[in-house]
Amino acid sequence: xxxDDPKDLHPDGMIVIRDLFKSFGENRVLQGLNLxxxxxxxxxxxxxxxxxxxxxxxxxxxxxxPDRGSIYINGEDIxxxxxKNLNEMRKKFGMLFQFGALFDSMPVWxxxxxGLKQHTELKNDEIRDxxxxxxxxVGLDGVDDLMPSELSGGxxxxxxxxxxxxxxxxxxxxxxxTTGLDPIMADVINELIIRLREKLKVTSIAITHxxxxxxxxxxRIAMLYQGKIIEVGTPDEIRNSNNDVVQQFxxxxxxxxxxxGK
Ligand SMILES: Nc1ncnc2c1ncn2[C@@H]1O[C@H](COP(=O)(O)OP(=O)(O)OP(=O)(O)O)[C@@H](O)[C@H]1O
Ligand SMILES: [Mg+2]
Numbered sequence: 001x002x003x004d005d006p007k008d009l010h011p012d013g014m015i016v017i018r019d020l021f022k023s024f025g026e027n028r029v030l031q032g033l034n035l036x037x038x039x040x041x042x043x044x045x046x047x048x049x050x051x052x053x054x055x056x057x058x059x060x061x062x063x064x065x066p067d068r069g070s071i072y073i074n075g076e077d078i079x080x081x082x083x084k085n086l087n088e089m090r091k092k093f094g095m096l097f098q099f100g101a102l103f104d105s106m107p108v109w110x111x112x113x114x115g116l117k118q119h120t121e122l123k124n125d126e127i128r129d130x131x132x133x134x135x136x137x138v139g140l141d142g143v144d145d146l147m148p149s150e151l152s153g154g155x156x157x158x159x160x161x162x163x164x165x166x167x168x169x170x171x172x173x174x175x176x177x178t179t180g181l182d183p184i185m186a187d188v189i190n191e192l193i194i195r196l197r198e199k200l201k202v203t204s205i206a207i208t209h210x211x212x213x214x215x216x217x218x219x220r221i222a223m224l225y226q227g228k229i230i231e232v233g234t235p236d237e238i239r240n241s242n243n244d245v246v247q248q249f250x251x252x253x254x255x256x257x258x259x260x261g262k
Contacts, residue, residue, distance in 0.1 A: 013072070014039040014171065014203040015060065020069030021227075022055055029055050030066065031227025037205060042197050044214045045207045046249065047224035048258065053207040054098060056224065057173050060205070061093055062086040073171070091119060094164035094202075098175040101160065102148040108135070108159050109144040115167045134162040137199075138192055154185035161189070165196060172196065174206035178213045190216045211250055215239075223249065225258070 015037040022030040029052040037043045047053050058064040060071055062078060070077045078089055102111050110117075112134055113127040122130070131144060138158040148156060157177065164172060177193060178186035190213050197204060208214055214221055215235045222232040223246050231238065231246050241247060248256030 016072040018070045021067045041219040042204045044218035044221045092170045094169035094172045096164045096174045112163045138162045172202045172204040193217045
């Protein structure tokens with residue numbers, strides 16, 4: 001078996017990341033990161049603010065070019081891809097950005113239907129019908145013609161989620177889906193993420209530092225620390241991890257190896 005063929009090594013690996021490096025000047029953010037995400041699972045990546053979670057997810061969707069390493073999506077390494085192939089590849093992805101990233105000048109329906117308008121030949125009234133259905137999936141009704149400025153933070157997250165699923169992606173990437181929401185709205189989003197996985201059978205990566213959310217939505221949790229994934233396991237395995245760094249993080253302790261700089 002050829003050692004470097006990810007299909008042989010990981011037959012059910014939807015996203016397989018090998019030896020990924022990314023620096024910004026002197027700032028070494030990703031330093032040989034490895035991660036395997038199986039088809040249909042929800043992998044949650046946890047880690048401190050500034051540890052590189054958003055950089056990782058932007059590498060996966062091709063918005064940031066890694067310095068070296070491989071990211072296999074369905075067995076194909078996307079790191080060498082040029083913009084044209086990246087655009088094609090991105091159609092497989094739905095992405096919920098950390099800060100929502102809705103277009104302020106467009107009503108909700110155009111925001112949700114943006115990808116459909118760009119990538120399909122559908123007419124506006126067909127797009128509106130699909131948008132209505134996606135908004136219903138995230139529990140929103142009658143907001144189609146509102147502007148983003150007229151929505152609460154939780155509604156914006158749900159509109160962003162509707163946009164992420166509008167093109168029926170195979171892979172969903174969530175950057176901090178529950179940050180800034182009250183605990184009840186956060187739980188609504190958690191339930192939605194679980195429902196989407198079950199209903200749409202998507203593979204997903206969610207990054208968060210909200211451990212309540214991580215335990216709830218994850219099939220497995222991976223901890224990013226000093227540019228690498230230092231531990232991967234089921235929520236129970238992570239809870240019972242004997243890695244001091246993992247324990248300090250999940251317990252939210254100010255004293256421990258992370259803050260001693262080890
Ligand atoms: N485009 C960029 N140019 C230069 N440096 C960047 C860029 N994007 C991220 N960084 C740096 O990379 C590091 C990791 O940032 P990143 O946004 O991935 O953190 P994060 O883990 O998502 O944090 P948070 O939990 O606060 O969102 C930071 O030091 C940040 O300053
Ligand atoms: Mg981030």
